[in-house]
Amino acid sequence: MRRIGVLVVVAVVASACAAGGGAGSRHRLTVFAAASLGDAFGAMAKPFADAHDGYAVTFSFAGSQQLVAQLQQGAKADALATADRQTMDAVPAGGRTAPYVFAGNRLVIAVSRGNPHQIHTLADLARPGLKVVLAAPAVPAGKYARQALTKAHVSVSPVSLEDSVEGVVTKVGLGEADAGIVYATDATAARNVDAVAIPDAQNVLAEYPVTALTPAGRQFVAFLRSTTGQAILRRFGFLPPPATP
Known part of the structure; x- marks a missing residue:
C-alpha cells in the first residue's frame, strides 16, 4: 500500500526591524521545497531571516510532484525548489524565473x-x-x-x-x-x-533546481546561491551545483 504524502510546514519568523517594526511590518515569504531538502533548508531559516530583517519565512516540504500539483491548484508560494528538472518544467515558464540548479545529490x-x-x-x-x-x-x-x-x-x-x-x-x-x-x-x-x-557507473546525479515565483522569492534564490547558503548545503552532504560555462 502506498503511503499518503504529508506536507510538512516549518515557520521561522525573523526578528522585527531594528527600527522598531512590529509584526505588522513583517513580509511573508513562503518556500515550497522537496522533502529531501528539509534538514538543510531548516538550517537556513535563521541565517536567511538574520540577513533579511523583517521577514517571516515559511518552508513547506513535500514530494516535488505534490508541491507542483498544489501550485497548479492555486496554492501560493514565493519560491520553489524541486529534486529534478522535469518536475520543475511542469510549472508554467511565464510565472517563474529561469530555474537555477543550486545543488546535487547521489x-x-x-x-x-x-x-x-x-x-x-x-x-x-x-x-x-x-x-x-x-x-x-x-x-x-x-x-x-x-x-x-x-x-x-x-x-x-x-x-x-x-x-x-x-x-x-x-x-x-x-x-x-x-x-x-x-x-x-x-x-x-x-x-x-x-x-x-552505488558505483559511479551505475549511479545517477540528482540535480536540484530552484525558481522564484514572485519578486520576493528572488531573495531566497540569491541566498541559496550565496556562500552562506552553499556552505549549509555542503554541511548536510549536498554536492555543489554543476559548473557553469
Whole structure:
C-alpha cells in the first residue's frame, strides 16, 4: 500500500526591524521545497531571516510532484525548489524565473542498521524474497532510482511505492522493507538505516533546481546561491551545483 504524502510546514519568523517594526511590518515569504531538502533548508531559516530583517519565512516540504500539483491548484508560494528538472518544467515558464540548479545529490541503497541481509550491490536487490521499497515513478527519487537500476541491468518488484523519499527511508528504518534506493543525504541523516554506496557507473546525479515565483522569492534564490547558503548545503552532504560555462 502506498503511503499518503504529508506536507510538512516549518515557520521561522525573523526578528522585527531594528527600527522598531512590529509584526505588522513583517513580509511573508513562503518556500515550497522537496522533502529531501528539509534538514538543510531548516538550517537556513535563521541565517536567511538574520540577513533579511523583517521577514517571516515559511518552508513547506513535500514530494516535488505534490508541491507542483498544489501550485497548479492555486496554492501560493514565493519560491520553489524541486529534486529534478522535469518536475520543475511542469510549472508554467511565464510565472517563474529561469530555474537555477543550486545543488546535487547521489543515490545510495538504504538498509537496516548492520545490513543484516548483506546487501552490497544493486544486483542484490533482485534476490528472491527481499523486500525492496522505492519512491513512486512520479517522484524524482523514484525516477532516479529506476535510471540507476536500468544502468545496472537490474529489475526489481518493489513491495511499496512511496510518495516521497522520506517514505522509503521510514519503511526501511522501521523494518517494513529490507532495502530501498534513496538520496545519500537522507540516508546519512537517518538514525536507523545504513547506506550502501552505488558505483559511479551505475549511479545517477540528482540535480536540484530552484525558481522564484514572485519578486520576493528572488531573495531566497540569491541566498541559496550565496556562500552562506552553499556552505549549509555542503554541511548536510549536498554536492555543489554543476559548473557553469
